[in-house]
Amino acid sequence: MFDTLRQRYRAFRTDPAGERFQHRYRRLASRGGAVCKLLIIVAALALIVVGIALLVLPGPGLLLILLGAALIAEESLVAARMLGRIDLAIS
Numbered sequence: 001m002f003d004t005l006r007q008r009y010r011a012f013r014t015d016p017a018g019e020r021f022q023h024r025y026r027r028l029a030s031r032g033g034a035v036c037k038l039l040i041i042v043a044a045l046a047l048i049v050v051g052i053a054l055l056v057l058p059g060p061g062l063l064l065i066l067l068g069a070a071l072i073a074e075e076s077l078v079a080a081r082m083l084g085r086i087d088l089a090i091s
Contacts, residue, residue: 044071
């Protein structure tokens, strides 16, 4: 399991900045159906809501918000493009 995560992370990091999230979206676009996408988006939104709550409470709020945004970007090309622009601005 951890080997797979390491491989995916390495593939993500080797992609050029600004295109990483779009490449990841395209790599994962063929998996699952509509129900799977819906469950992932609901889980991502839950992570974002908990992250927002943890911004004022003690805890890793920003990390959870970023993780939720990355999960949404795996399921939405629009979100992947937005995160790509943010990635370029940060780099």
